[in-house]
Amino acid sequence: MLLEQSFFERPADAVAPDLLGCTIVRRIDGEEYRGVIVETEAYDATDPACHGYRRKTQRNQSIFGEPGTAYVYLIYGTYHCFNIVTDRQDFCSAVLIRAIECEKLPIWRNPTEKAHRAGAGPGKLCQLFKIDRQLDGITLAPNFGLWLESRSANFAEEIYQTTRIGITQGVDLPWRWYLRDRKSVSRK
């Protein structure tokens, strides 16, 4: 079932664990690709690691947008990172998707590639699903070709909570969550 805006109208640290086990759906050229979210991180205005911590700028403006929209940015000149905006309009707050696992590789990928590593990491999953800054600010819904679906009814995986990765500030906040038994998690 499609995750609607109301799902995202909560603090990022409440939404982030609830997104584990949900599915990202990407539609390209009429084909749908799906990936189960296995690792997330939360960021918000109270947190010095958050891009919107200081002020709203051209680069980060979409993290201040409506809950249920996308915040996509370029990092290290090479990779994109995909976030889902949470909480409320004009408050900067989002969940970074750090890893997904998919069964069917997109057609643009080498079929001999190991599918279970293809979405292991925030930059890699954006490559896998062709997520770039063209999608920055969009509403996550089928008519934009990128959306989220809720967990299956029998979801029962164990969720772990720990500190975030790759940041220099706010390193002690336990705002990373992952599914324990999944292969694509960055570090456990």
Added chain:
DNA sequence: GACGGGATCCGG
């Protein structure tokens, strides 16, 4: 106008 750092990834 220039400078430099970044929520990453890969190879050695």
Added chain:
DNA sequence: CGGATCCCGTCG
């Protein structure tokens, strides 16, 4: 552990 590589925020 270093390099790739681009955008843009910050400072002068």
